[in-house]
Amino acid sequence: MTWRDRLPQVRGRLLKDEPLAPFTWLRVGGPADVLFLPADEADLAAFLAALDPAVPVTPLGVGSNTLVRDGGVEGVVIRLAGRAFAGIERVGDLRLLAGAGALDAHLAREAAAAGLAGLEFYRGVPGSVGGALVMNAGCYGAETADVLVEARAVTRDGRIVQVPAPEMGFSYRRCARAAAGDLVFTAGLFEGRPDDPAAITARMDEITARRESSQPIREKTGGSTFKNPEGHSAWKLVDAAGWRGRAFGGAMFSPQHANFLINTGEATAADLEGLGEKVRAEVEAQTGVRLDWEIRRIGRPAGAA
Helix, strand or coil: CCHHHHCCCCCCEEEEEEECHHHCCCCCCCEEEEEEECCCHHHHHHHHHHCCCCCCEEEECCCCCEEECCCCEEEEEEECCCHHHHCEEEECCCEEEEECCCEHHHHHHHHHHCCEECCHHHHHCCCEHHHHHHHCCEECCEEHHHCEEEEEEEECCCCEEEEEHHHCCEECCEEHHHHCCCEEEEEEEEECEECCHHHHHHHHHHHHHHHHHHCCCCCEEEEECECCCCCCCHHHHHHHCCCECCEECCEEECCCCCCEEEECCCCCHHHHHHHHHHHHHHHHHHHCCCCCECCEEECCCCCCC
16 A cells, blocks of 8 residues: 555545646646645645645646656645636735636736736736746746735645745745745735726737747747846857757757747657756856756656656
């Protein structure tokens, strides 16, 4: 008997050996040992409180910047899906409470409808609120740290906690509290400033047009592959190294945007990660600049025990 035979009772769904590729934008990767789709926050908290603390737990959002390796993910993968985690509601005059499963673009639209400026940038972030909290998501000069009041989360031992924004440990595309691995974010409280809804919507339309003209949003991609090194643009370094539009197995850096790694159709996770590592090595050898991954890579390589 293994830990998978002693899973806690839940009201949501527990799926063993569930393929994860359909849950990621890159459409690659092996199965989760167990995929848990909780019914609501209380179901999640009760499950984590009862789960063997030795079992690894990995939250997965909408998979817009996640690469799952071909050998799958050890332990329990938690995906917050459905109405219980996708709601957005107004709190007072200037704040919105958004579930971790709500899309960033939906949060931007709700803020515009409420006449709250400052969250327009989320219209250009292809992910969910939970992911935005985990990686301090942002674009075009704004980021989550600018608008978050506090996050709501469930701890690994099943406690529901509030984490004020100053305690999140935000830096460029990173949240120290998330990196510690002991929290599953379930919601975020965001604050905007009053403005005319039409003016906010116009700014969002500009972001949408800019994104559509410059990024391969209709490809199987993971968004920005590398973080921008200080003083440099990652896409310029990839382009200068000669990797824009150049195939590597079933993987390629987009001809449209050289920092977007794409699955051209039949790529494996090993193809995609292998290309990324090859480009990192060549850029560092040529320029001395180290590229760090922005795409989150999780799981085991193919054939790993």
